[in-house]
Amino acid sequence: MRENQQRRMSFMRSRKLTASLLLVLLGFSTLMCFSTLANAEGLTLNDSDVISATGPSKEDIALKGDAGAEFTGNVSDVTVADANKGLTVTDLANQVGQNKIAINFVWTLICGFMVMFMQPGFALVETGLIRAKNANHTMMMNFMVYGLGLFAYYVCGFAIQMGGCGPVANLGGLYPLNGEHVVNLFGKPWGLFGTKGFFLAGSSYDVGVMVMFLFQMVFMDTTTTIVTGSCAERWKFSAFCVSTIGLGAIIYPLFGNWAWGCGWLSQLGVNFGLGHGYCDFAGSGVVHAVGGLTALACAMILGPRIGKFNRDGTPNAIPGHDLVLVLAGCFILAFGWFGFNPGSTLGASGNGALRIGSVAVNTMLAGCTASFSALLYMWMRYGKPDASMAVNGMLAGLVAITAPSGFVNPFASAVIGWMAGIFVCLAVEFFDRVPKIDDPVGAMSVHGVNGIWGVIAVGLFADGRSNYGGSWNGVAGGVRGLFYGDASQLTAQLLGVATLLGVVFTLSFLWNWLVDVVVGQRCQPKAELAGLDIPEMGALCYPDFQLKAQEYVATPHTSGVGAPASKF
C-alpha cells in the first residue's frame, strides 16, 4: 500500500517535471521565433554576403547546355562595376533598377509597335467603306499620314507636346524634357506648350525620351488618320498633305501638352481643386476627339460627295466596296487597341503599372458591348444587322473606353461601351439628317462623338481604385467621378470638352480654311465622278476590275455607313 503511494507520488513528480520542461521549451521556441522575425524585419545585406555568390560554371553549361532553363540568367549575369572588387550590393540594386526600367521600355515599345500596326487597320476599314474607284487614293492617304505626321511631329510636334512633361518615373526620369512654357494669369500658372525636344536634338538625345517619342508619335498618327476617313472620295491629295502636317505639328501637340504634358488642363486639380485635373488615360479626348473634330472641320469645308444628298436634302447611303476589308480592319484595330490603352501605363513594373490587366479587360469589354448594342440598334430599327455599323459600334466602344480604361471597373466599362454603340448609330443619323455633313466612314461619329463621351465618362464612372504611384496629375489618391463622390472631376472633364470644341475645333477649322484658300481642298467634280485613283494618284487600285464611273445606291438596307435612305 505504502509502496503504491510512493509510486504514485513519484509519477506525479515526473509529470510536473515534464510539464515544466514543456513550458520552458515552448517559451524558448517562442522567443526564438520572435527573434527570427525581428532579425528578418531588420534584414541587412552586406557586400560580404553577396561577394561569394557564384553561378554555375560556364564550362558546365557549355558542355551540357541548359535545356531546362535552370542556369541561364543567374548571379554571373549581374553587371559588376568593379571586377577587382567583385559583386556588391550596389551592383545588385542597380541591376534591379535597370530591370524595372527595361521591363517598362520593352512594354511601352511593344505597345507602341502595336499602335503603329493600327494604321493598316484604319486603312482597311476606310478603304473598304469607300467605292473601289477611290481605293488607291484612300489607301495612300492612310499610308502617307505615317510619314508626313511623323516628320511634323519629329520637327516640332513632340517638343510642343512633351517638352515640359517633367519626370516620368516609369521610363527612368525623362529629365531632359523639363521646358514647359508657363504664363501666370489670375495668380495661377498656365502651362501652354513644351520647349525641349525639337528634332530630338541636344539633351533630348536620351534613351527614355526616344521611348516616349515613339509611343507618342504613333498616337499622333492615329489622330491624323481619322481625318482621312471623313474626307475620303473628294479630298485633293496635296491639300491632305498640308493639312496633315499642320495637325501633326501644332494642333494635336498643343492639346496633347495641355492634357498629358503638364499643361494647364492637367493642372486644374492642383490649381483649382477640380478633382485630379483633366484626366484622359489613353486619349479619348487627346487622340480621338481631336481627330474627330478636325474631321468635322474638314468635312464641312469640303462639302458632301456628289450624289450624297438629293435636291430636297434627303441623304443617300453610298455603300462601300469591300466588307471583308472593313471587318478584317476592325479586328486589326481591336488588336492594336491592346497596345493603345494598356500601353498608356508607360510600364509594366512599378507605380501601379500592374493595372495593365484591368485596362486590357476594360478595353475588351467596352468594344464588345458597343458592337452588340450597335448591332441590336440597327437590327431593331432597320430590320437587318448592319455589318458596317457593327464595326463602327466596336470602334466607338474602344474609342469611348480609351480615356476611362485606367480609372473604371469592368462593369462601368461594359456600360460605357454599350452607350457608345447607341451613340454612334444616333450620331451617324444626326450628321446625315440635321447638319447634312457627309462622312463616308462615320469618323466624326466614332471618334468625335465617342471621344467626347469617353472624356465625360471618366468624370462619371472613375471609381478611385486606380493608384498610379499614389497620385495623378499631382493630386494624391485615386481618380473618382461623380458616381463615386467627386463631382469636381466631372467639371474638369467638361472643361476638357469645352476646350476641345472651343479651341481645338477653332484651330483645325482656321488651319484647314487657310489650306482651302491657298491650296484648294476639294478636287474637281469631273475627277470625283471618275474616281480619284487616276486623276489624283495616276494609278488604279484594281486595274483588272471594271469600275463604274459613278454609283450611288439608295436601297432599304445597305452596308454603307449612313442610315438607309428609305427611312428618310
Next chain:
Amino acid sequence: MRLIGVLIVLAGWAIAMAGLFLTDSNSVRILFCLGGISVSLFGIFGVINQYYLARANWKK
C-alpha cells in the same frame, strides 16, 4: 459669317472657363461648362455649317 461662327465657338470656351473665376461652387461651374459647350456647338452647327450648307453642291 464663318469668322462670326469662329468667334461664337471661342466664346463658348470662354464661358466655360469663366466659371473657374466667377464662382467656387462646383454645380455652378458645371452649368457654366454646359452653357459654354452649347454655345460652341451652336457656333459650329448653327453658324459655320449653315454658311457651307447654303452653298452645298446638292442645292445647285
